[in-house]
Amino acid sequence: MSTQDKAKWFKFLILILGGGTIYKLANLKDAFYVPMQEFMGLSHTEIGLLLSANAIIATGLFVVGGVLADRFDTRKLIPLGLLGTGALGLYLATFPPFNSLMIVFCLLAVCADCIYWPALLKAVRGLGDDKEQGRLFGLLEGGRGVIDTLVAFSALGVFIAMGAAEAGLKAAIVFYSVIDIAAGVLTWFLLKGAQPAQATTRKNPAANLMQAVKVPAIWLVSFNVFMVYIVYCGLTYFIPYLKEVYGLPVALVGAYGIINQYMLKILGGPAGGFLADKQFKSPSRYLKWAFLALLPMMAMILLVPKSPGYIYAGMAATLSFAFIVFSMRGVFWAPMGEVGIAAHITGSAFGIGCLIGYAPGMFAYVGYGAILDRFPGPQGYNYVFISMMVLAVIGFVVASRLHRLVRNTAQVAGGEAQAAAG
Numbered sequence: 001m002s003t004q005d006k007a008k009w010f011k012f013l014i015l016i017l018g019g020g021t022i023y024k025l026a027n028l029k030d031a032f033y034v035p036m037q038e039f040m041g042l043s044h045t046e047i048g049l050l051l052s053a054n055a056i057i058a059t060g061l062f063v064v065g066g067v068l069a070d071r072f073d074t075r076k077l078i079p080l081g082l083l084g085t086g087a088l089g090l091y092l093a094t095f096p097p098f099n100s101l102m103i104v105f106c107l108l109a110v111c112a113d114c115i116y117w118p119a120l121l122k123a124v125r126g127l128g129d130d131k132e133q134g135r136l137f138g139l140l141e142g143g144r145g146v147i148d149t150l151v152a153f154s155a156l157g158v159f160i161a162m163g164a165a166e167a168g169l170k171a172a173i174v175f176y177s178v179i180d181i182a183a184g185v186l187t188w189f190l191l192k193g194a195q196p197a198q199a200t201t202r203k204n205p206a207a208n209l210m211q212a213v214k215v216p217a218i219w220l221v222s223f224n225v226f227m228v229y230i231v232y233c234g235l236t237y238f239i240p241y242l243k244e245v246y247g248l249p250v251a252l253v254g255a256y257g258i259i260n261q262y263m264l265k266i267l268g269g270p271a272g273g274f275l276a277d278k279q280f281k282s283p284s285r286y287l288k289w290a291f292l293a294l295l296p297m298m299a300m301i302l303l304v305p306k307s308p309g310y311i312y313a314g315m316a317a318t319l320s321f322a323f324i325v326f327s328m329r330g331v332f333w334a335p336m337g338e339v340g341i342a343a344h345i346t347g348s349a350f351g352i353g354c355l356i357g358y359a360p361g362m363f364a365y366v367g368y369g370a371i372l373d374r375f376p377g378p379q380g381y382n383y384v385f386i387s388m389m390v391l392a393v394i395g396f397v398v399a400s401r402l403h404r405l406v407r408n409t410a411q412v413a414g415g416e417a418q419a420a421a422g
Helices: 003-019 029-040 044-071 074-092 098-125 130-161 166-190 205-213 216-246 250-279 283-303 308-331 343-357 364-374 378-421
Strands: none
Touching (some): 003 074, 003 098, 003 130, 003 166, 029 166, 044 074, 044 098, 044 343, 074 098, 098 130, 098 343, 130 308, 205 343, 216 343, 216 378, 250 308, 283 308, 364 378
16 A cells, blocks of 8 residues: 555544544434433423424535535634534533523534535545545445444443433533544644645635536435435334334344444445445446335335244344445445536535435424324334335436436546547
């Protein structure tokens, strides 16, 4: 491995460190939902309001974040987002009143989703050529899963060590905050070799954004992410499905949840990157056929007999489906490199992509939940899973159009190269 390659992968590891820690505070409910209720005095509705406020602000500011990523050096934006998140966490650990918590969760979205995330995506894209995009984004997703798992379990250990009470929750929040601050400091000092924004910025931010808006390929990539993400949201309901329909024991609920939320993220992202780059030779081509592969997997879930004797078959079928989805999540940003987005509008392109692609987070859970409330029991789950199949078909159509555009772009580029050589 050359010195240049070593430097590239070192920077990549530093980026993964921040990517696996910055969302822990905004998603405090993942590991500490009940402690938030008991020790912060929050109701289900209040926690829901905090999460909704965070999601709305995040979605509204993704495009702004893309503009910032094109205007300023990502080496400055990335640590700024981490340091800001850490500082907000230290204040969160004081257990402020609910109105202040709303402000904190809104500002967490500003730091993580506006300042940090589009800059991270741009930085990752800049680490490799178009042939490496699937691998890089797949490893980013898998690496974030590893860091996410280690940090989450470490915080849980801190909580338990401090007595699993109010002091423990405050200590866990401080732990998350210190990790973010440390990652921000490391990023600032260890990414000094990154290419400055001035080298790629040719126009003012508004012009970059308007140019990006007019590129059809960016919208196709964005809607492709949208289709993957809306199917991904449905994975949440596999756990209650197995518990209610198959009588999954409480002990297995925890084990299944760890595998479904952590192990598959760690394994699926790199697997998707490898398949996209090495086997399919194109992330967009892989995504197209992966959407199609979801259909027989979901048919298998629907056909497994609904009785406790088939619980392991149900678990295997749902985990297999989820694995494919996580492999798709690992590479759904990689087509940004395939479609030839100009370097100076990369941040704006990712901002638009995040705005459209992550939008299902605002309504998909409500939609799926409404179906389950309207049709209790196996019938409701069948309707949800059939809806996911229909969405996968739509995703196949979108990904097919995206892959066709990628092929046309490659053919045009090849023709220009031949003409220049001649």
